[in-house]
Amino acid sequence: MTNQVLDAIMERADEIRALGPSNERLGRLDDQAAKALRDTGVIRMLQPAVHGGLEVHPREFAETVMGIAALDGSTGWVAGIVGVHPWEMAFADPRVQQEVWGEDQDTWIASPYAPMGVARPVDGGYVFNGRWQFSSGTDHCDWIFLGGMLGDAGGGMVQPPVPLHLILPRPDYEIVEDSWDVVGLRGTGSKDIVVKDAFVPDHRVIPFAKVVDGSAPREAGLANPLYHVPFSCAFPLGITAAVIGVCEGALAHHLDYQRTRVQITGTRIKDDPYVLYAIGEAAAEIQASRVALLDNVCRMYDAVAAGREVSFAERAAGRRTQTRAAWRAVRAVDEIVARSGGNAMRMDNPIQRFWRDAHTGLAHAIHVPGSVFHVSALTELGIEPPPGPMRSMI
Known part of the structure; x- marks a missing residue:
């Protein structure tokens, strides 16, 4: 079966390859490199079809990421990291899916998942605080998945720990400039993220335990084996x-x-x-x-x-x-x-x-x-x- 996304990438191979030094100088993907990923549909490969996604076999996604990374490491890395986030977003409440993709199905979602924040329960959701490292491709993303721990009323973590994945829009977090000065993958722009007293409604929170044990896609009623x-x-x-x-x-x-x-x-x-x-x-x-x-x-x-x-x-x-x-x-x-x-x-x-x-x-x-x-x-x-x-x- 033809991998149409990879074919489209290969048509722009010279362009992507040539942008490698620019990505490295900028400390993030050059806008032209990000545009190549958007234009070819790489980030939508694992995205639900109802939101314009391609729902490809995960092997096809991996082959495409390999092909891009062979041209430029940073571009391939961002494709691999940012490209997997729509897979988890498929499990999320339909309301947040609509918020993310309702107006633009090419909206990108960043991460990291490391539970470096604390989410204190309040009426209707959580008040969230924390700082994270390694948010790859974050300059080109408008939403983010962040890992956090369930907090108590005093702001400490409940015991035993309960990890969560929280979904926030760009206005609710800060990207720390000049926080990505490294020896390799410099063009990924994997910068630090800071969240201060952001309110995250219940429908933008996924219990990590349900992601790990596979109950999240079952509860979401997803039929494609991709999501299982x-x-x-x-x-x-x-x-x-x-x-x-x-x-x-x-x-x-x-x-x-x-x-x-x-x-x-x-x-x-x-x-x-x-x-x-x-x-x-x-x-x-x-x-x-x-x-x-x-x-x-x-x-x-x-x-x-x-x-x-x-x-x-x-x-x-x-x-x-x-x-x-x-x-x-x-x-x-x-x-x-x-x-x-x-x-x-x-x-x-x-x-x-x-x-x-x-x-x-x-x-x-x-x-x-x-x-x-x-x-x-x-x-x-x-x-x-x-x-x-x-x-x-x-």
Whole structure:
């Protein structure tokens, strides 16, 4: 089946690729890069059809994010992060969906989901306060998902903690300028967000527990299996797809650079069996990462399409696959960059930018392997993993 969005992106490949340095200089996506994503419909791929969305298979979304990130890491990252938010908005109260998309179906929604705020219950909703980091693509978004904890009357958190996802319009939060000065993915504009005493009505709040356990899409009456893929598969999908796409882009630039390069010894790269071996191995590792991530989401989709609930052990194995795919691809890039010579580190050589972007993407919390591998190993042994943080993103 033809991926029409990816085809449209490829028609603008030269444009997106050329905007990479501009994105980096601006510290956010160039308006022209954001327009390319809007024009091609990337951010509407997982959006409900009733609001102009395409409701594509999640594999198609991941392939598109990879294709964009191979052209420019920051543009691909924003596509992957912002592009998954309409998936969760499909679970939300129809009133907030209408508020977000009623006048413009190309309205973008930012995040982050980290529960860095406290929502104090009041009549009709909550008073919300907090500060968040890493709001990717936020300059081009008019609404935001923010993670928070349910508070008590005094403003402290209730115990045990109750995490929430709260949805706010642009006037209700502040984007902190000059809060995104980093080594890689500079063009994502992943700035800090501040909320001070914002009122959030009940209909703009989603209990995170219902997102994780899959009851939110069931209660919303959503029929498309897309919306029943576990959150712990769908949420990391765009992030890891972007990292793998960046690695594919690094490989492409490396090949282009090495094709005619002559080493200081006078040996042409095409005659150096050691470098050629490294190139072949890296290409295989990056391809394996791509296949693993796509196969993983297809397995999850096929399970829910068949009406079967995805077990905790399957979700743990899926997170293990997703996390390992990112690490495998970035380590492969390290092997080829180490053989690119000193000139690859010049700022006018795109290899170094893709290398920096890959490592910055790997640093995302969703790629931390420790607890994921721990929990998946316990489930493989048939041992019930402990409750709490070790289960939180599985």
